[in-house]
Amino acid sequence: MILLRMKENVESYLGHKASDAVISVSATFNRTQIQASIIAGLNVLAVIKEPCAAGITYGRRKRHSQCVHSRYWGYNGVASWSRPLLVNHFLGEFNRKYKKDMSTNLRALSRLRTACERAKCELTVATRAAIEIDSLFEGHDFYSSITRAWFEELNNDLFRNAMDPVKKCIHDAGIDKASVDEVVLAGGSTRIKKIRELLCEYFKKKKELNNTINPNEAMAYGAAIWATILSGGITKDHNIALVDVLPNSLGVKTALSYDLN
Template sequence: MPTAIAIGIDLGTTNSCVGVFDDGEVRIISNNDRTRTTPSFVGFIDGIERVGRSAKSRMHKHPSNVIFCIKRIIGRKFEDPKVQESIGKMPYKIVEKDGNAAVEVKFCGKTTVFTPEQISALILKDLVNTANNYLRPYKVKDAVITIPAYFNDSQKQATIDSARIAGLNVLRIINEPTAAALAYGYKQNWKEGILLVYDLGGGTFDVSIIKVTNGCCEVLAVDGDNHLGGEDFDNILVNHCMKRFGHDISNNRAAICRLKTACEKAKTYLSRNKSVTIDVEELLNDEDFSYEINQSEFNELCKDLVEKTLGHVQKALEKAKLTKNDVNSVLLVGGSTQIPYIRKTLSKFFDEKNLYFDISPDEAVADGATLLAAQLNKIFDTSIQNIRLLDIIPRSLGTDLYHSKKDKNGYFNIVAERGTKFPFEKKQFCTTLYKNQDEMDFVVYEGEDTVLTNNNVLGKFTLTNIAPARQGVPNIEINFKVDENAILYVSAADTRNGNSESIKILPHKGRLTDDEIVQMIHDIEIPEIVID
């Protein structure tokens, strides 16, 4: 019987998996399809809600009703450039709901809009179902869920909401590269050194530099791109094939989906073979498509994407104030790292240094999440309880401040710079702009942009009852505190009279209200469900 009921979940862009700590080791659980990874696809087909391979296999017949890569738009506003970019690439319809990105499908005879949180919740419910089948008669309630290291606060919160809709209590959210480093450290018996985690998944890319010492993973720097992954490699190959087909299929969703499926298989095949023929029968107007491509040609197509990942690697090294020579080990995570050209390029970049992929690239992140879930569930296992994490904030934190009465736009006053290790407490001081000003509004932001409004708003509060004085006399102390669970506390106080106000910003509290969560649970509870 498993020694922990809390589970670890890698909620991936293209594939997801779930694990449990059982009899002193991590077990990644096989689903009903007898595979340990489940496609992150949700389909609404013929009145039936399908999740996993059942949805993915029907995508070419129902392109507008099969949702995938939802992680690319979760937690984003509809007007976000990344969302607008996805609109032109996805076969399904992306729409606006309350200012946020959502998806629209034709289901049960009517047009229905689902939020990314609801779609992700359906994937999570599938993973919970897989875990429950393994853990019978026990039921899963608690989970550690992984997220890309470069997710912003809104994306983190939206992921938490997805879990709540799925009926899960989130013990912790953890960055994917950090989770992979935990798995690596545990498997390698915590060998000391500097570990660089190169995490190229289906839709996101993260690089983290982590110092591993005797059970402790200390994150030194992170960088990445939430819109770069295996999906982009597929799209490059799809566009290449479209140019070689005699007819324009850009407006034919079914044809594009069929070609995309063939290209995805070809990409995987090229990881083990020198060449492959992409065949699609009756791609358009009864005309077949056949095209042979070799590894060299595919490598050339993907060269710019791979170089882009190396740019993020270099940025992470610079943030950590290290050179590539300081890195002892390079851990490859994510299915896309199985592409030979990526491994060859990385090996050359790190001067033929050994690359580690002895942990399955598809399962390393879930391995680490499962280890942390076991620890947080108070499992009595010395190797588990010795795990320690020292993480950093990926984005700078601060407030809005104004230079004078005439300053209408304000500026981003950074209190804690990105890369700051938490827990921490940092203070700054500001003053009033007007004579006898008795209150000040504070908006808490995260980001790096010098333009205040281009950063992400985390919360707002007002300091009242400031002691009367001339402009510029009051001494207002701003205090930012992040504890070991990444909970942010922001306060402002008048040092003369001791009056203060504060706000608590939880990483585990989502964007949705309890009533909205209940409604979304109701909206996805459709009588007939098929889950692979």
Template sequence: MSGEVSMIGSVILALFLAGYLGQQYLPPPKPRVIGLDLGTTFCSVGVFHPGSGEVEVLADEEGRKSIPSAVSFTTTAVLAGHDAVDLASTNPQNTVYDAKRFIGKLFDPELLEQESARYPFKVINNNGSAEFLISTNQTFTVSPEFIGSRLLLKMRKMAEKQLGVPIQKAVISVPAEFDERQRNYTVKAANLAGLEVLRVINEPTAAAMAYGLHKVDVSNVLVVDLGGGTLDVSLLNKQGGMFFTRAMAGNSKLGGQDFSQRLLQYTTERVRQEFGVPPTLKEDIHRLRQSVEAAKLNLTLQPSVTISVQLLLQTHGSSGSPEGSVPTPVLFQAVIHRELFEELNEDLFKKILAPVETVLAEGRLEKEEVDEIVLVGGSTRIPRIRRLIAEYFGKEPNTSVDPDLAVVTGVALQAGIMGGSWPLQVSAIEIPNRNLRKTNFT
């Protein structure tokens, strides 16, 4: 009997030793489950590497770790990401973006008409669902989930190219306020891209996982997600490894695009004051908008930046009549200080606090009881916004993770867990709150 026990012990020891040696000296298996962040403005894909336990956010061939959530249709191709954005100015009616705002959502005719008024492409109503009208060499409609599928397919191909293995499974994130229909249509978009979705995870929960909050002793987590076009604030309660969404609020019409627009209005007026006429040519406005966007990004790191743009202004001829107007090349230059940018947007920045106060009230929580403040979305890099949040709570928000990549990092962690990667991480379990409703400010 003792010999049998000894033999069993030897076998177990040999298995452990083989496993250890395999982990030390054999190349780890390639990840086969990807994590996808299908954002309103940008989207990203990440993987969890077995063995090392590291998350990698995958880049495209140009080294960019996120791609614009845009799809453009031409007579010969369907382009996604940066390729689509490159065509946005010359092919605006057939370049669709912000499709996530429409996916799986039912609209009454008046609301859909109001929502679609802001876009250069045509949005039509199909029995309450939004569809996009495309006109190339023929006219047809595409659904929001089809637009999503083209973006997901591009990210799938990015992952396959870098990992060198076929990818068929994924974990995908969605806003916490998405209902069952919106989640199902997001899954449908993934299916159209040839992906099986193993799990759908809420974006705030994914962000909390990226910050490692699923492994530390915290109870109340506030997630402020401020991207290019929307603000979402979520209050999470964690008990053990379980996250419960206590309250949500946001502003669907507040984001980085609005801050850029204020700066664009200012620079347009400066052009008019200096040269007598504002920029009117589509190409001029596009170049000025690009310069303003770059200035906004640089002002997060530098106290001042210089905008320098070549413009072709329609100035009047000697007769002073519009018929005598001629295009005149000019160089517009302006130094923009961070203080000016903050002054132009101060009222918009302060709007961020309204949904913060709402989720605390609905969650029956004092601001002193918030253990961690997590920042998500590129616009939370703006120093004034970080100061505003720090002043309100009396402590600094957690900035240890790149806010642009927080959601995809958390989704990639969950993808690794679902794929059975070693070493296993603590999994986040979301407790669904079926009665939760999002308070929206405009």
């Protein structure tokens, strides 16, 4: 449904039918998930992983670069886990205030999740965000707020753990962090101020974070470039070599049930 709606939006913007597409998917998608993502009545030219798409975007912006190393650092997990923590925080506040348990009311929880997502986004640019929901549960209005400092404290362990993939990326690449030319941000969660502070702290502020690419558009932009190349469109980027991501380890299982990794 999502791809079909996106197809309709593209056709409305372009003013003509869209038949071919390049789709970018999460680096952790398995084959079944990838196959499900391409059932939308489109001729799929390629399915590329999001880190590769972001790497293409960066490579095109930095035309002097000869090679772009893209590693999946997993900040999507920050978005996935910080929102439930925020929801649980306000759920507990509502329960204490009204002595009502709304944890089993799906409609109320959905409205609270939407409000928490909006507040999380607001905290990327503001120091305080408000939660205002009329008639949230059994006629009770819910009004509250959260500061950026408290949001960061609430998610402190999560943010710290999010740096583990960064360290693993440097280790697996066999390089020193001083060898990293630039740190490119991709994905909405990299807008969180604490994430940016932790990255600067890890690289000891020797590397400025690359803000020239919109984190929300990096993957889509790279997929569009690759689609242009595959469709024979006019581009100067034909020398791009795309090496896809393998997010899972490989192993061999013998008839004797020994795992060789």
